[in-house]
Amino acid sequence: MDTLTKLGLLLLGAWIANFIVKKVLLRGLLNLISYTPVGKDRQAIERNIVARLANVVPALVIAFGITSVPNLVEELTIVVTNVCYAFIVITIARAISGTLTIINMLYERQPDAHERPIKGYIQVAKIVIYAVATILMVAVLIDKSPVILLSGLGAMAAVLMLVFQDTLLSLVASVQITSNDIIRVGDWVEMPNLNADGDVIDIALHQVKVQNWDKTITFIPTRRFISDPFKNWRGMQESGGRRIKRSLLLDQQSIHFLTEDEMNAVKRFRLLKDYLKDKQQEIDEWNQQLKDEGKEPVNTRRITNIGTFRAYVKKYLENNERVHQEMTLMVRQLNPTSDGLPLEVYCFTNTTAWTEYESIQSDIFDHLLSILPEFGLRVFQHPSGIDMREMTRNLNQTGTKDSS
Template sequence: MEKYLEQIQTWLTEHPDMDTLVKLSLLLIGAWLANFIVKKVLLRGVLTVMSYTPAGKDRELLERNVIARISHVVPALVLSYGIFSVPGLPEAAAIVVSNVSKAFIVLTIARAISGVLNVINTLYERQPDAHERPIKGYLQVVTIAIYAIATILVIAALIDKSPVILLSGLGAMAAVLMLVFQDTLLSLVASVQISSNDIIRVGDWVEMPNLNVDGDVIDIALHTVKVQNWDKTISTIPTKRFISDPFKNWRGMQESGGRRVKRSLMLDQNSVHFLTKDELQGLRRFRLLKDYLANKQQEIDEWNQKLKEEGKEPVNTRRISNIGTFRAYCLNYLKNHPRIHQQMTLMVRQLNPTADGLPLEVYCFTATTEWVAYEGIQSDIFDHLISILPEFGLRVFQHPSGVDMREMVTQLKQNRHTET
């Protein structure tokens, strides 16, 4: 066996080109074998061991391929150091292969570290309070720094120079780097402010009318914040806009447990009047008005008794009005409503009269913050209030329509016909 090996070695020595080709082939085969052994044996063994742990059963973590990326370093190492053992190969070619292999190793390690940071972010986001303090932006800054260092090392490896030489030239490039990474630096500052001041979290309902954004925050990254609007479209907003632009965060409403109802009934001012005895008697049928009417009547009687002779004239006395009684009814109705939050502000008030009627504003909070339920409660309240208005002799104001004009003309014709 040794005799055959000596003969082969002698023959290769006499034919240097073949010697170079054979040993280069052996090097490539060795790199391929190293890659095969690492991936098919070691990598599979590691994954098998991990399968018995919680991390090994987590598909989302396995998809990061951190271990698979590190395994690519082995064949590159074989090429980087084995290329110089190939005889007859031009020195320049060997240096190029070695430098490219080293650059590939640096880039592979950087990608592996990036994968580890992604795994850390994934594990952190599974914490119950992760949405309050997202770290994705910070990890992205670290990733950028890693790739910046990797870029310097890759360039140094390709040109076969010390990284210190490249770093010494960064001072002169500082202005250029500031210009290139201007958005990144602004986004970094914005991310720090957002996180430290707890401005927004994943899951918050935010509204930015100037950008036509209205929906839930689904992702907070270094450069962008993603918001899924209520029409299911997704808006991507630069992170710095949440520092420079005004916006509304509805988190306080969601955490309070109640959502505000602030809507007005526009009443026809011509329908406002004092209640007659018959109208008062009819309104005493209302369970929600019994105490109010009794107390109000007692208060008015005591007031009017002090007027003595002047009290004989109705214009000098206080009387119960239909709009005041209706306002009291609305307030008691809300106080007895099971879906209205009784520990929050609750009132019914008149606003300044307008050309469109007298606004009677209902101001209260529902006992739920869910959108659909909130709209249902709000609608039910005003359905009832509008429907019961005629019981108080009140009317809702609205501008005349074509139907109103036709009815008016018809009524005039009937009146003329009756007169004739």
């Protein structure tokens, strides 16, 4: 009866201590914390770090009070005491882990936090804390010194290296990513071999989370950003301009010298007035040096429709307010192919927004494709079924006329 009475008093004392700490002291402490910036943060309060630490008090009451209960088996007293100490260790470890989570959460709210994330380091610290807590708990439960357990870890080093291989590699990769500023949260990265093409939304110790443009999520091991090639579009986003690099495939049979009528027609273009004047003056000076040989048209220089069109495209881009004028801007011919002569437009838009960029690019080529006939040029395309039917119809009509 004496044993049961004191055991009941011990449990009652632990409950009273728990009640006083959580209902009185903890509530008062939370009221004081509420006046601080951390206390006003709902996410920080929901971590319940102080409430977790309050659980240590009843555990201490039981651990120290169990020895005063008479007639208990010594082994039972030791087991209860050790379990209470192990509970205290894991409670403190969880509280420290919660504190680190709050630190990372507050750090991520800083304006430049995405440039140097610390989530990987926080996760490493948590691993160390729980590893130490595990060693201490085992040492307490078996009633042995932690030094004895640590001395046995040397023999298990190879096993630990194998078990924590991914963690160690990810830690090294995280350090290199952060120190070299390889990727940040918000960067647009492209890694075709892993089907990743989108924005980085999270950088953790073991993996980087990328949200693709189709709204799917790709999880990439952190170390792959060190070992595998990938493209980071951050430079484009920071420059303020996005490149347009597209070609018009021109039918080479439509290229020719401009006739007198065609020259008068292109002089109507406001953008070509200065070009035609300077080009004609340059050609006239060149042809005057030929003297008698200049009487033959084959020996003289003349204005071509493709050269005039190329000059028009360049002037059109230079006068387009949606084209970045401080970046590279040129119109050039590429090597002729069996699909026509590529005339490449190379310039940059004054925005990096995807939808606006595509709209600007489409507007430019809508205009160029529509204006081509004014220069006597045609785009090249492979014959379709309609083309073959028209050709057959023309041949039939020609044969009918010849027979008649």
